[in-house]
Amino acid sequence: MxxxxxxxxxxxxxxxxxxxxxxxxxxxxxxxxxxxxxxxxxxxxxxxxxxxxxxxxxxxxxxxxxxxxxxxxxxxxxxxxxxxxKDPVSGPLRMGVIYTIGPYLLPDLVRSAIELVPQMPLMIQENFTVKLLESLRTGELDCAIMAEPFPDTGMAVAPLYDEPFLAAVPRSHPLAGRESVSAEELKTETMLLLGTGHCFRDHVLEVCPEYARFSSDAEGIRKSFEGSSLETIKYMVAAGMGVTVVPQLSLPAEPDKHVAYIPFTEPVPTRRVVLVWRRTFTRYEAIAALRNAIYACALPGVKRLTA
Missing domain, CATH: 1.10.10.10 (Winged helix-like DNA-binding domain superfamily/Winged helix DNA-binding domain)
Structure with a gap:
């Protein structure tokens, strides 16, 4: 054989x-x-x-x-x-990232990696958590950036940062002028959710569990709508179709004319973003170099974790 x-x-x-x-x-x-x-x-x-x-x-x-x-x-x-x-960080690193992290972390991360380890180009795949874990198991990926929780697969896990969530509402909405908002206050709103398969959808349903019944109930279509990406959902919010919950790093650099982003009151809902790799992966220095490149990014508004 x-x-x-x-x-x-x-x-x-x-x-x-x-x-x-x-x-x-x-x-x-x-x-x-x-x-x-x-x-x-x-x-x-x-x-x-x-x-x-x-x-x-x-x-x-x-x-x-x-x-x-x-x-x-x-x-x-x-x-x-x-x-x-010859060189522990020489050669491509095959990295996966979930859809709700990639668009907001990758621009800074790619620039940071080019500056710190130009000899280690990142080969990037965006996908759902379950698909990334499967690709890690089969050796198609070397590591992945995702959010906890996910099934215990015996992988090595290093925490990167805790990222708070914010409510996103149309500028014309009564809540738009508020300095903070509670999850309780969103119960009566039309909630815009990511489609099934996105782990961030589950995070939003943890913040507002009452919307879980709408996601599979035909009658609930009047109360919740789905989008294919966070950016698509933001456009729906801007159009006045409802409200949603977004992670901190997805906030635009400049104030949005059509969408207001409001912090949550304590306890603020968050997600933990981690780096995951197979325990049998031997390029330990490459993993360390990637973590350093991530920590070199601005990461505004998140709590960095080094343990």
Whole structure:
């Protein structure tokens, strides 16, 4: 067996589809299929059940795929050890970031990383928390910036900062002139939420739990609406369609003519932003360099965490 064959079976197990797995591995589907058939014959086991629309992994195949992933990671670790001997922060760092952090942290972070570690370019992927965790597990990403909480996956976690939330309301809204607002006061408002899959949606529902019933109840459409991004939701707020909750770093640099951002009264709702990576990842200096680049960013209004 070869590392290439092991990569193929891991890809098929992840994609549950031979065509998509082949695309992910940058090979033709016949090439991938022939290699997997050869490996099944060599091992004398059936790894996959081929269905009409989806491929499933056999129970024994699941065990073999898990072992194959470990072998791939160990092989990558050998390369990383060799690279680290020359320059620990040399070469790209594959970093993931959730959608509600990326647009607001990345502009400063990329500039900071270029200044501090120009030899370590960031290869960036934006995605949902669950997708980033899966990419970390499979070795497609080296690290990710996300918000707690998330499922315990045995990853290494370093806190970065605590970020407060603010209420965003139209300038014409009665609350717009207030110095602060309580979550209780938002209960009677039409709440604009991110779509399902965004962890920030869950954070907002923690602040205003009464809106949880609207997110899946057809009648609740009158009380809550969904957007695909925080910026889209801000436009909806500006248009007077409702109010929302936003993280501190998403505030515009200049005052918004159409949207007022109001701090919450104590206790102020916040989210903890963390850096996550596999415990088996060997480029420790690269992780430290990334953290230093993040701390070199302005991060206005957040509480930096170094522990």
């Amino acid at each position: 070869t590392l290439t064959e092991l990569k193929y079976i891991v890809a098929v197990a992840r994609e549950r589809h031979f065509g998509r797995a082949a695309e992910a591995c940058f090979v033709s589907q016949p090439t991938l299929s022939v290699a997997i058939k050869k490996l099944e014959e060599e091992l004398d086991v059936k790894l996959f059940e081929r269905g009409a629309s989806e491929v499933s992994v056999t129970p024994l195949g699941e065990e073999i795929v898990r072992q194959a992933q470990q072998v791939i990671e160990q092989a990558q670790a050998i390369r990383e050890i060799a690279k680290r001997g």
